[in-house]
Amino acid sequence: EIVLTQSPGTLSLSPGERATFSCRASQTVSSSYFAWYQQKPGQAPRLLIYGASNRATGIPDRFSGSGSGSAFTLTIGTLKPEDSGLYYCQQYTSSRGEFSFGQGTKLEIK
Amino acid sequence: QVQLVESGGGLVKPGGSLRLSCAASGFSFSDFYLTWIRQAPGKGLEWVSEIIRSGSMKYYADSVKGRFTISTDNAKKSLYLQMNSLRADDTAVYYCARVRPWDYAMDVWGQGTTVTVSS
Numbered sequence: 001e002i003v004l005t006q007s008p009g010t011l012s013l014s015p016g017e018r019a020t021f022s023c024r025a026s027q028t029v030s031s032s033y034f035a036w037y038q039q040k041p042g043q044a045p046r047l048l049i050y051g052a053s054n055r056a057t058g059i060p061d062r063f064s065g066s067g068s069g070s071a072f073t074l075t076i077g078t079l080k081p082e083d084s085g086l087y088y089c090q091q092y093t094s095s096r097g098e099f100s101f102g103q104g105t106k107l108e109i110k
Numbered sequence: 111q112v113q114l115v116e117s118g119g120g121l122v123k124p125g126g127s128l129r130l131s132c133a134a135s136g137f138s139f140s141d142f143y144l145t146w147i148r149q150a151p152g153k154g155l156e157w158v159s160e161i162i163r164s165g166s167m168k169y170y171a172d173s174v175k176g177r178f179t180i181s182t183d184n185a186k187k188s189l190y191l192q193m194n195s196l197r198a199d200d201t202a203v204y205y206c207a208r209v210r211p212w213d214y215a216m217d218v219w220g221q222g223t224t225v226t227v228s229s
Binding site for chain 2: 001032033035037039044045046047050051056057086088090092094096097098099100101102103104
């Protein structure tokens, strides 16, 4: 099983600042099958980034993803108050038909 | 409108069974894979099970293997999760999600249904 470890646990930033989320895998994963999700309280997760660096439909261009191998990053370029929530990374291992999620990073907007 | 709607959650005693349903609409059911994800209270997302190629292949997390069974009814455009031998640590909100077969991204999610396992 591939374990995804996200850091930091919590980010506390002000509007207009830049947010950087890290996700490290316990072994090399396929960038094609790597995604980021946002979840707000009481809501289902929402797909933000797929294929490590592609924005999902309707996602503002202040969200960007990068990385390969075992290290991936989600960046929010200019924070807005509505960006607060939990952010999860996710990967898929095709040889085992398994998904795994990171434990999440909480983003607080001051 | 592309939509997934879960139902079937509730309160069940340890050792009991429950069947969750997920009704799909607004898209071609056979063009996508489907998955169940759960979230225990105050915890992160945990993948539970996946069904692909109209049911020809099914995968399970180790935590539910042998107790849960995923299935679909293509005519009803519905996904199911039969949960047996339920334990307290199965308590969670259960989401169904649509999986794109070309990149395995979960691009559509249901609103979730709550399962509570308690005596």
